[in-house]
Amino acid sequence: MFLLTFLCFLCGFVRSSVDEYRLLQSLKENYDHFERPVENSSQPLDVHVRFLLNQILDIDEKNQVMSILAYVDYNWNDYKLRWDPKMYGGITHTRFSGDEDAPFKLWRPDVLLFNSVSQSFDSTYSSRLIVSHTGDVQQNPPGIFRFICKIDVTYYPFDKQTCFLKFGSWTYNGMYINLDFLLKDMIGVSGSRVTVEPQRSEPDSQTYYVNESIDLQVYMKNGEWDLIGTPGRRVVTAFGDDEYHELYFYIHIQRRxxxxxxxxxxxxxxxxxxxxxxxxxxxxxxxxxxxxxxxxxxxxxxxxxxxxxxxxxxxxxxxxxxxxxxxxxxxxxxxxxxxxxxxxxxxxxxxxxxxxxxxxxxxxxxxxxxxxxxxxxxxxxxxxxxxxxxxxxxxxxxxxxxLNLPRPSQTAVPLKPRSNLSRNACVLNxxxxxxxxxxxxxxxxxxxxxxxxxxxxxxxxxxxxxxxxxxxxxxxxxxxxxxxxxxxxxxxxxxxxxxx
Known part of the structure; x- marks a missing residue:
């Protein structure tokens, strides 16, 4: 009886592995990681970015460089990676390798940190890609970001600094990738869960501001700096006839x-x-x-x-x-x-x-x-x-x-004449x-x-x-x-x- 139960369990386990294998083989068919995953090539692909700050590592005032540990959460939808979970043993999620030398690779947006000063420029770790049965793809690579930060030391050591991270696609313009914030259910500076609404200057404007752009649910406080705000800005920049989307994540800090x-x-x-x-x-x-x-x-x-x-x-x-x-x-x-x-x-x-x-x-x-x-x-x-x-x-x-002659005096009584010897001695003395x-x-x-x-x-x-x-x-x-x-x-x- 025990042996029969073990065999049934083993068969079920093997069956689930077979379902996942069939799913992966099905998804790999006719897939090219150079193809932009959109059904209509004239439409842009929506790519949403969430930035999760983990820790402020260092601020080098001398070289004006800021170093942080953070996770970048990329989300998009790939129409070729959809399936029916009922056909594959109820599997709703699967994972693919994110390494550059992997035998099978998925399409990924080439979003980079433009103001990076790291030696490899892109200092993120090649994490795996999580794929849902609806075609939603998520990649959350961690990394130590070192980027340029203009330091104003006028009020040192009572200064406040504002640094920003500029993310954007390196080769795709706004006609191919619509880059935007992912602002749902974030943890703000106050520690409470917030949902930020964009502040647009015009109703149809593609450039807007947000009060909270960085998710702080994994943030660890720094001993030298206090985090006082994380606003954000989405900018559409024109280069010639093309428009490029850029995301700015600002970090307002105050020195302790x-x-x-x-x-x-x-x-x-x-x-x-x-x-x-x-x-x-x-x-x-x-x-x-x-x-x-x-x-x-x-x-x-x-x-x-x-x-x-x-x-x-x-x-x-x-x-x-x-x-x-x-x-x-x-x-x-x-x-x-x-x-x-x-x-x-x-x-x-x-x-x-x-x-x-x-x-x-x-x-x-x-x-x-x-x-x-x-x-x-x-x-x-x-x-x-x-x-x-x-x-x-x-x-x-x-x-x-x-002195040789005596001085006469009309009123004085005539004195007796002195000898010449005594007078000469007196004159000499x-x-x-x-x-x-x-x-x-x-x-x-x-x-x-x-x-x-x-x-x-x-x-x-x-x-x-x-x-x-x-x-x-x-x-x-x-x-x-x-x-x-x-x-x-x-x-x-x-x-x-x-x-x-």
Whole structure:
């Protein structure tokens, strides 16, 4: 009994295989895979395309290339592949090989990704073709698509990008293939099942838009990018006398900024605050050079990080790169003025004299605008004060001939005449005293010249120092305004929108 049951089951299995074999042999008869499968050759063949996005693999901002893993679902009807299931054991579906080197091949539309940058251009896997008894043919080849995507990094890392895939037939125009979307029962961005109706500008227009063109039922979220929309567009493009149908699948994405906020935004803000603190130090302080040099190297490092991820183009510059460039310029200016001030302390006054225009601008106008009080210059004894406190010894030589004669006095009592010896000794001593006073006057003159030179040197150095303080104060105000405006106007709105 058991053996009889097994034989009956085996016969039924063999019968089903025979039915499928007969079906395949029947379908292969008089079939040519070069023939366009349409009963009326003057009518176009309808080919519907559904695009199923699986994962966003990578976005190369440097080379402006996007890589995704997706499945392309092609559907058309082949009138030569129809049969009655009752004649073939109830078989409703069968499958054919999709390899190019298969012994038997079916007709397939030569729909390709026009903006592909893959080495083989068509990077899809040759999957099998599913054929229904009604003649409907479906092929769903998976593939890793690498295509051109114009990246706009103006608001990096708070940017939004729009990439598109352009599909179309390579050799068939609109008279032979009517290429269109397959938009039934798709999973949209919100996660719900949607049926999208085309938005036509004109009732009979062949070009139209759809809100959702990509099926996301197998989509896996990306850790760096958020998918915010997948609109589509069907375009009929004229080339000469022929019209070609093209399908555009758009991918709207937004960059997730959590990792960038921790690794890039917060360090850049801290460095900017340290730069502001560097402007508060005195211009001639050696610690200012050390601090600003460290900040300068940090800014260059973060600017290199931003530049390494930005595409080499001049049409758009990241705001963050412009921010770091301004920081770099202001810090470099402060370092230059600080080094200049330190070098002026070791130079002679005549080698670093300040021009009248520079003195007018840096010592008078700029401090006045910045509401800075002009410091007192170093005080030194004036030559006029010393001249008034010391007898003009050089005038004593005019009185020397008169010292030999006594000076008469009308009111004084006549004194006893002195001896000639005592008078000569007095005159000699007085002359020697006058010579010593003249030598003292010469030494005092040299001291006055040296004191005057030192005073001028100190005044010039004080002016340069005050000019450096004014420039430092100007950089402090400009940099504080720049940090406040850039943070409140550019960075904070994006941080609030992404984190709150």
């Amino acid at each position: 900024t959590l990792a960038y906020g921790i690794n890039l935004i917060i360090p850049s803000l801290v460095i900017s605050m340290m730069t502001v603190l560097g402007f508060t130090l005195p211009p001639d302080a050696c610690e200012k050079i050390t601090l600003e040099t460290t900040i300068l190297l940090s800014v260059i490092f973060f600017l290199q990080m931003v530049s390494s991820t930005s595409p080499p183009q001049s049409t758009a510059i990241p705001i963050l790169a412009a921010f770091f460039s301004c920081c770099l310029m202001l810090v470099a200016c402060s370092c230059v003025f600080t080094v200049l001030m330190l070098s002026l302390h070791h130079r002679k006054p005549e080698t670093h004299t300040m021009s009248p225009f520079m003195r007018k601008f840096f010592v008078e106008w700029l401090p006045y605008v910045l509401m800075m009080r002009t410091p007192d210059h170093p005080k030194a004894p004036k030559a006029k004060v010393i001249d008034k406190s010391i007898i003009p010894i050089h005038r004593l030589s005019t009185f020397m001939p008169m 007085f002359a020697r005293f006058c010579e010593e006073l003249m030598s003292v006057e010469s030494e005092i003159g040299k001291m006055l010249e040296k004191l005057d030179d030192d005073t001028k040197h100190e005044m010039l150095r004080s002016e340069w120092k005050f000019a450096a303080m004014a420039v430092d104060r100007l950089c402090l105000y400009l940099f504080s305004i720049f940090i406040t405006v850039s943070t409140c106007g550019l960075i904070m709105p994006h941080i609030t929108a992404n984190f709150l």
